[in-house]
Amino acid sequence: MQGSVIAVSVSATHTMRKANTARIELVEGLGIQGDAHMGETVKHRSRVSRDPSQPNLRQVHLIHAELLDELTGAGFEVEPGRMGENITTRGLDLLALPAGTKLRIGERAIIEVTGLRNPCLQLNGIAPGLMNAVLDRDTEGNVIRKAGVMGIVIAGGNVKPGDSILVELPYGTPSPLKPV
Template identity: 50%
Template sequence: MPQEQPAVVSVSRDDRHRFSKPTVSEIRLLTGYGVEGDTHAGATTQHRFLAKKDPTRPNLTQVHLIQAELFDDLDGFTVTPGELGENVTTRGVDLMSLPLGARLHLGADAVVEITGMRSPCSSINGYQPGLMKALITTDAAGRPVRRAGVMAVVAANGTIRAGDAVRVELPSGEQLPLGVV
């Protein structure tokens, strides 16, 4: 069976702070800002909790990406693109294994740089009871394993649509694991 080519499955944005984001036909990424028209776009943090603590904090969560394989893996839950608040749903790239600073080329022009893992908040259980436990599991050593996607900043402008190719560019030098942002 041939290897599946990495691709964008879906794109989403919302101009209000809500849990899920509606899917749209395309999104435009703006360098150093995020998804045009999305409530989380901005040079400084737009996350309500983090903005209260320090409104000048750089926005390392401009774009949220989740791999569609996660949805296939959530036994007992039905989740579709955009429902976990992500802007970009991909298939064919193990996002959670990428190192800090990896760049994803999305479509013809857009580039995002991975800044860390998303740590889901308890509002996920309000969406579907028990879902948080399915998104943060533990490994054999008892360490938390987060599966709720990765966060990124926009490194190059571009428009993204479902079906666009995804290309991974690893950073040079030491490959650092992702922390939580």
């Protein structure tokens, strides 16, 4: 499996929008240099208030451009970085990857997928109804979260638009992604 990076985004503050940039620097064990979510322990404000010592499983947020295409088709105007993601991909079914999948990006960077992004009501601040647009239900009525995946940095390096993404599935029985 292979995909590519179409945009990279970063924000030093806890805002929904992250600015697109020419490159981002992934730092092993911490996240993205200059991003508000960088660190060994949680940085997401609601999680910090519950337990600031928990490990940061949300160092990097990835969204597939195919979701942005779907949202555009539904009448939303959402460009890369607008929903808080750091890396916008194309050509990979991020939501179907099992937990523990490694994404080798560019020359050196490796991200381990930890789980699904659990969308929040702040998405409705971008456009009314956007939160519901990134949720769905399967045939059994289970919620499907489409707002991307979260990961941790296993190996640092620079990531830029145009970089290839190689998928390395984990050994053993795959564990489906759960919200983190």
